[in-house]
Amino acid sequence: MVALSTQFASARLRVAAAGSQRQHARGLTVQCVAAPEQVTTRVQRNKNMAKLQAGYLFPEIARRRKAHQEKHPDAKIISLGIGDTTEPIPPFIVDAMKKSSEGLGTLEGYSGYGAEQGTPALREAICKRLYEKVGRKPNEIFVSDGSKCDIGRLQLMFGADVTVALQDPAYPVYVDSSVIMGMTGGHNGTGFDNIQYMVCRPENDFFPDLSKAPRTDIIFFCSPNNPTGAAATREQLTELVAFAKKNGSIIVYDAAYALYISDPNCPKTIYEIPGAEEVAIETCSFSKYAGFTGVRLGWTVVPEQLRYADGFQVINDFNRIMTTVFNGASNVAQAGGLACLQDDGWKQMLDLVAFYKENAAILRKTFQDMGFTVYGGENAPYVWVGFPGQKSWDVFAEILEKCNIVTTPGSGFGPAGEGFVRASAFGHRENVLEAVERFKAVYGNK
Numbered sequence: 001m002v003a004l005s006t007q008f009a010s011a012r013l014r015v016a017a018a019g020s021q022r023q024h025a026r027g028l029t030v031q032c033v034a035a036p037e038q039v040t041t042r043v044q045r046n047k048n049m050a051k052l053q054a055g056y057l058f059p060e061i062a063r064r065r066k067a068h069q070e071k072h073p074d075a076k077i078i079s080l081g082i083g084d085t086t087e088p089i090p091p092f093i094v095d096a097m098k099k100s101s102e103g104l105g106t107l108e109g110y111s112g113y114g115a116e117q118g119t120p121a122l123r124e125a126i127c128k129r130l131y132e133k134v135g136r137k138p139n140e141i142f143v144s145d146g147s148k149c150d151i152g153r154l155q156l157m158f159g160a161d162v163t164v165a166l167q168d169p170a171y172p173v174y175v176d177s178s179v180i181m182g183m184t185g186g187h188n189g190t191g192f193d194n195i196q197y198m199v200c201r202p203e204n205d206f207f208p209d210l211s212k213a214p215r216t217d218i219i220f221f222c223s224p225n226n227p228t229g230a231a232a233t234r235e236q237l238t239e240l241v242a243f244a245k246k247n248g249s250i251i252v253y254d255a256a257y258a259l260y261i262s263d264p265n266c267p268k269t270i271y272e273i274p275g276a277e278e279v280a281i282e283t284c285s286f287s288k289y290a291g292f293t294g295v296r297l298g299w300t301v302v303p304e305q306l307r308y309a310d311g312f313q314v315i316n317d318f319n320r321i322m323t324t325v326f327n328g329a330s331n332v333a334q335a336g337g338l339a340c341l342q343d344d345g346w347k348q349m350l351d352l353v354a355f356y357k358e359n360a361a362i363l364r365k366t367f368q369d370m371g372f373t374v375y376g377g378e379n380a381p382y383v384w385v386g387f388p389g390q391k392s393w394d395v396f397a398e399i400l401e402k403c404n405i406v407t408t409p410g411s412g413f414g415p416a417g418e419g420f421v422r423a424s425a426f427g428h429r430e431n432v433l434e435a436v437e438r439f440k441a442v443y444g445n446k
């Protein structure tokens with residue numbers, strides 16, 4: 001703490017000194033005043049926060065990208081890194097949001113706080129379009145500001161005393177939110193103690209060997225998976241549900257990319273598997289469907305049949321969480337979400353998904369043609385490229401240095417991601433095509 005305070009104090013002195021020099025240059029005379037000692041509070045840092053590893057993956061990538069840009073100011077960097085969307089929101093959906101926001105400027109159209117669970121119209125529309133046929137009901141659907149936020153709120157609901165398993169590699173939020181909640185031990189150099197990493201690699205068709213997996217309370221499972229792009233088949237999900245039932249576990253099923261699935265043998269919701277309603281929560285999002293990464297809208301399904309060990313319905317606790325730490329999704333965003341589910345919006349949204357899927361196909365083919373082993377990209381917007389024997393961060397650095405392209409190092413998604421990089425298909429088409437040319441120029445003769 002002393003070192004930190006001294007650092008701050010000297011930084012402030014430097015600023016004060018720089019200021020005084022500039023003013024001297026203009027012929028003014030100023031006094032250089034020493035900054036007071038940095039004050040610290042008496043609050044102890046949350047010991048779980050201190051367990052987290054060197055920054056969240058994407059800020060670290062952003063830091064490296066920035067450093068590269070500073071070193072090469074003229075480089076036109078293309079990002080196939082973070083999974084952020086780039087195409088405009090389809091017009092039918094934008095129009096609905098325009099009308100909604102204009103309405104807010106009128107007496108008749110104004111609305112304030114809405115139901116914390118979402119508007120009844122949107123909950124019904126999500127249910128009708130995606131879940132009615134698999135037995136879910138509108139009251140089981142909780143509209144939110146996105147899946148990432150819901151994962152955090154689910155963790156808050158479960159509390160620190162549950163045990164956790166997750167796919168390895170996986171979306172980093174499952175691990176980091178478990179660490180923050182205190183469900184884990186410290187980092188052991190490879191992963192966190194007390195988390196069950198279920199290895200998903202080409203050798204096991206990216207589906208964990210459940211015969212060897214220990215029981216945990218919670219199982220995070222994402223299909224199509226970010227980052228590998230693997231979509232679980234009906235047989236695999238049937239096995240997962242049976243495993244959860246046998247062990248009395250709850251699956252948190254992340255379906256954020258479900259609409260990217262084209263394979264009819266890969267379910268678009270876990271509730272296609274009979275009995276899943278007794279063991280699974282599903283979270284999903286408009287982010288990657290309609291370009292809502294900035295608008296913020298998603299939902300989580302908690303079936304009435306899902307119960308804790310004492311028979312208490314999980315839905316009641318989730319309702320309590322949502323009404324306590326959330327105040328409802330933006331009314332404008334919800335108007336957009338409703339438009340996504342109407343026929344015109346639905347069609348435009350599927351066209352957008354198809355566009356990104358074409359990008360994925362272009363990237364997939366490029367790497368395949370160059371002789372790389374490639375996974376994903378068929379039922380998912382992510383292409384998972386193997387660089388056997390190499391460290392993912394080294395490959396990331398090499399691609400950035402030689403191609404001016406940002407990818408995502410596989411190891412950032414978990415130990416089993418080592419030796420892979422993820423290429424995201426969410427770029428503009430011209431950038432994807434330009435990236436392809438750059439990859440070919442550097443790796444074409446692999």
Ligand SMILES: Cc1ncc(COP(=O)(O)O)c(C=O)c1O
Nearest residue numbers: 146147148171226256285287298
């Ligand atoms: C697997 C997965 N789940 C959830 C999210 C977050 O979605 P949202 O934008 O709804 O918070 C992402 C975003 O990249 C993701 O990859």
